[in-house]
Amino acid sequence: MALMNYLTQCTFDHGALEQTPKILDRLGVKRPFVVTDPGLKANGLLAALLAALGKEPAGVFTDTPPNPTESASEIAAEAYRAGQCDGIVAFGGGSSMDLAKAVGLMVNHTRPFEELGGSVKGMKHIGPIPPLVAIPTTAGTGSEVSPGAVVILKNGRKETFVSPHLVPKAAICDPDLTIGLPPSLTAATGMDAMTHCIEAVLTPVVHPPAEAIGVDGAERIGIWLERAVKNGEDKDARWHMMMGSFEGALAFSKGLGAVHGLSHALGRIEALKLHHGTLNAVILPHSLAMIGNQAEAKFARLRRALGLGPNGDLPQYIADLNARIGLPANLRAMGVNEEHGADAIDYAVTDLATASNAIPFEAEQYRDLFKRAL
Amino acid sequence: MALMNYLTQCTFDHGALEQTPKILDRLGVKRPFVVTDPGLKANGLLAALLAALGKEPAGVFTDTPPNPTESASEIAAEAYRAGQCDGIVAFGGGSSMDLAKAVGLMVNHTRPFEELGGSVKGMKHIGPIPPLVAIPTTAGTGSEVSPGAVVILKNGRKETFVSPHLVPKAAICDPDLTIGLPPSLTAATGMDAMTHCIEAVLTPVVHPPAEAIGVDGAERIGIWLERAVKNGEDKDARWHMMMGSFEGALAFSKGLGAVHGLSHALGRIEALKLHHGTLNAVILPHSLAMIGNQAEAKFARLRRALGLGPNGDLPQYIADLNARIGLPANLRAMGVNEEHGADAIDYAVTDLATASNAIPFEAEQYRDLFKRAL
Numbered sequence: 161m162a163l164m165n166y167l168t169q170c171t172f173d174h175g176a177l178e179q180t181p182k183i184l185d186r187l188g189v190k191r192p193f194v195v196t197d198p199g200l201k202a203n204g205l206l207a208a209l210l211a212a213l214g215k216e217p218a219g220v221f222t223d224t225p226p227n228p229t230e231s232a233s234e235i236a237a238e239a240y241r242a243g244q245c246d247g248i249v250a251f252g253g254g255s256s257m258d259l260a261k262a263v264g265l266m267v268n269h270t271r272p273f274e275e276l277g278g279s280v281k282g283m284k285h286i287g288p289i290p291p292l293v294a295i296p297t298t299a300g301t302g303s304e305v306s307p308g309a310v311v312i313l314k315n316g317r318k319e320t321f322v323s324p325h326l327v328p329k330a331a332i333c334d335p336d337l338t339i340g341l342p343p344s345l346t347a348a349t350g351m352d353a354m355t356h357c358i359e360a361v362l363t364p365v366v367h368p369p370a371e372a373i374g375v376d377g378a379e380r381i382g383i384w385l386e387r388a389v390k391n392g393e394d395k396d397a398r399w400h401m402m403m404g405s406f407e408g409a410l411a412f413s414k415g416l417g418a419v420h421g422l423s424h425a426l427g428r429i430e431a432l433k434l435h436h437g438t439l440n441a442v443i444l445p446h447s448l449a450m451i452g453n454q455a456e457a458k459f460a461r462l463r464r465a466l467g468l469g470p471n472g473d474l475p476q477y478i479a480d481l482n483a484r485i486g487l488p489a490n491l492r493a494m495g496v497n498e499e500h501g502a503d504a505i506d507y508a509v510t511d512l513a514t515a516s517n518a519i520p521f522e523a524e525q526y527r528d529l530f531k532r533a534l
Numbered sequence: 535m536a537l538m539n540y541l542t543q544c545t546f547d548h549g550a551l552e553q554t555p556k557i558l559d560r561l562g563v564k565r566p567f568v569v570t571d572p573g574l575k576a577n578g579l580l581a582a583l584l585a586a587l588g589k590e591p592a593g594v595f596t597d598t599p600p601n602p603t604e605s606a607s608e609i610a611a612e613a614y615r616a617g618q619c620d621g622i623v624a625f626g627g628g629s630s631m632d633l634a635k636a637v638g639l640m641v642n643h644t645r646p647f648e649e650l651g652g653s654v655k656g657m658k659h660i661g662p663i664p665p666l667v668a669i670p671t672t673a674g675t676g677s678e679v680s681p682g683a684v685v686i687l688k689n690g691r692k693e694t695f696v697s698p699h700l701v702p703k704a705a706i707c708d709p710d711l712t713i714g715l716p717p718s719l720t721a722a723t724g725m726d727a728m729t730h731c732i733e734a735v736l737t738p739v740v741h742p743p744a745e746a747i748g749v750d751g752a753e754r755i756g757i758w759l760e761r762a763v764k765n766g767e768d769k770d771a772r773w774h775m776m777m778g779s780f781e782g783a784l785a786f787s788k789g790l791g792a793v794h795g796l797s798h799a800l801g802r803i804e805a806l807k808l809h810h811g812t813l814n815a816v817i818l819p820h821s822l823a824m825i826g827n828q829a830e831a832k833f834a835r836l837r838r839a840l841g842l843g844p845n846g847d848l849p850q851y852i853a854d855l856n857a858r859i860g861l862p863a864n865l866r867a868m869g870v871n872e873e874h875g876a877d878a879i880d881y882a883v884t885d886l887a888t889a890s891n892a893i894p895f896e897a898e899q900y901r902d903l904f905k906r907a908l
Contacts, residue, residue: 172740366546368777369784372750373743380742403742410743 189247254301264289300349302409415516563621628675638663674723676783730782789890
């Protein structure tokens with residue numbers, strides 16, 4: 161069993177779920193609160209977690225929405241308090257982990273939730289949250305090691321919360337939990353991780369260790385994603401995809417870019433309920449095409465990692481990969497149309513990820529990116 | 535200025551030394567104790583630190599020996615207590631940092647020092663030490679981010695102390711501090727970092743992010759070490775060598791190997807006062823030759839990073855690099871002879887680094903390694 165300490169202590173391997181009680185013990189958590197979603201209740205994975213825990217948790221919230229909201233977080237926080245819980249187990253994809261972080265913020269802070277948001281420089285108001293153990297059931301978000309959470313506020317804003325206090329105290333990465341993930345979700349979450357790796361490498365922020373990890377993650381995902389999509393029971397492919405996801409999140413401590421800016425913007429369209437990873441996948445080739453030779457040294461690094469020749473076409477490689485793993489060819493195929501553009505662009509320029517894009521992006525560039533991706 | 539959070543928070547760039555007061559403030563240190571060595575007092579770098587601090591520290595210990603000892607640490611610990619200090623600034627190479635960690639252990643623990651050592655499984659007895667800020671003045675040891683310290687005990691043992699509590703709370707990496715480092719020391723410390731990267735990559739421990747960082751560090755050192763040796767005032771070369779050293783230490787959270795096992799063993803010969811980095815440099819090609827094709831995938835990765843062709847000779851590459859940067863060709867040239875073998879081998883098999891070597895190493899293999907390196 162690999163034990164990895166960076167910001168998070170991560171226990172990573174097939175069967176790691178069984179370590180949960182030991183890890184909660186080590187963190188002094190006696191009354192854990194489990195945050196998960198309806199899908200994991202339905203497919204039996206929640207039952208597997210409860211069996212691994214070996215005792216009834218002090219509270220369980222199974223109603224995490226596909227995109228976490230402030231309202232849902234409030235309901236969960238109330239249940240946390242009612243159960244006199246002393247720690248949180250986030251079990252699921254990025255949504256459950258982000259909602260768990262929101263619960264942690266709410267139960268330990270008296271300040272209005274929205275004042276803790278990144279866009280209003282709320283980081284300085286964020287203190288410790290209860291011990292949080294993150295157990296991902298998808299391989300993509302990397303929220304298990306990231307200091308961020310994205311939550312839709314009551315005021316409609318899709319806000320990013322960032323603080324070292326939001327990094328889970330421990331991550332339990334068990335690739336076996338992703339065995340049952342359907343091909344479409346394997347593809348979409350996998351491309352989320354790929355986008356993390358690539359945007360993190362490309363951002364001009366100087367952080368060589370994170371960049372090296374991002375390059376390694378991109379290489380890994382390039383090799384294994386297609387296999388994981390084609391045969392969900394390929395345990396090696398699942399291991400490497402979960403590792404690529406973990407690496408993507410370590411890498412994006414450097415920052416992200418315009419793919420995430422536009423993806424966050426479009427993810428706010430309630431009626432469409434667009435998947436964050438699918439949005440990233442669809443937008444990524446177009447962002448890469450716009451960056452073009454303005455980040456040539458890093459493009460060369462990525463081409464080498466992805467097994468492309470020195471003249472390989474990186475944007476085309478991503479577009480082809482998307483096609484092979486069954487992701488939509490453009491935003492229009494996902495239900496987006498011209499009318500969504502103006503609001504999305506207005507939002508995207510204010511997104512935290514925009515500031516660290518490989519090249520400066522303002523409304524003009526986002527208009528171009530939206531048009532290309534549509 | 536790059537702000538990097540892994541285990542340590544690291545402020546890294548030309549001129550970073552100026553950030554020292556701000557970082558001490560952030561850690562709540564009001565009465566810092568400075569640990570350094572006579573060379574840095576003599577060459578004016580200590581004066582630069584004191585100027586950057588802007589006020590007299592509560593204590594200064596300038597007598598760190600080339601290989602830190604328990605006795606010297608005790609004298610420093612007494613000065614720390616006498617100065618009613620509340621934090622430590624380690625300023626120097628690996629020796630000052632390791633001695634600073636020993637002081638931290640002594641002032642915060644009542645248990646006999648030797649019982650905290652790694653070889654007697656003392657890690658479990660190690661609790662928090664006072665806030666420690668590490669400011670390296672060489673590029674090699676990486677002690678500024680590592681959880682370890684090597685100290686010669688009164689009983690003669692060269693003991694390794696390991697605990698997450700020994701990771702400095704903050705590192706300040708200012709490549710300008712290495713500008714005056716003479717070519718011989720630049721070479722020796724640089725090859726120490728190279729050995730960290732290579733042995734960390736080769737250990738079979740599974741930790742892909744650390745491995746990616748090690749590969750990146752090896753590539754960087756391969757490009758920049760010779761330039762830093764040839765022109766000590768090449769600021770870019772100094773930046774990259776300090777980064778390679780930082781990466782080497784992040785990487786070796788995976789573990790090290792037999793080069794370090796034998797190097798620690800020979801470093802114990804008081805009469806010779808052998809430099810740890812030089813020992814590593816001299817032993818490394820021979821360890822690589824013995825590992826040979828038993829770690830082929832990792833050798834391939836390292837060859838690629840170091841710009842060698844698919845059939846490139848990795849051990850020969852290191853031997854050639856050593857020669858170009860003026861390091862000795864063998865142990866005999868350093869004063870070691872056959873008579874040092876038996877004791878060194880006895881010690882090396884018990885060294886912590888041996889357990890994580892790329893291939894199993896016992897007395898027989900160490901005899902072979904010693905013979906080859908002699």
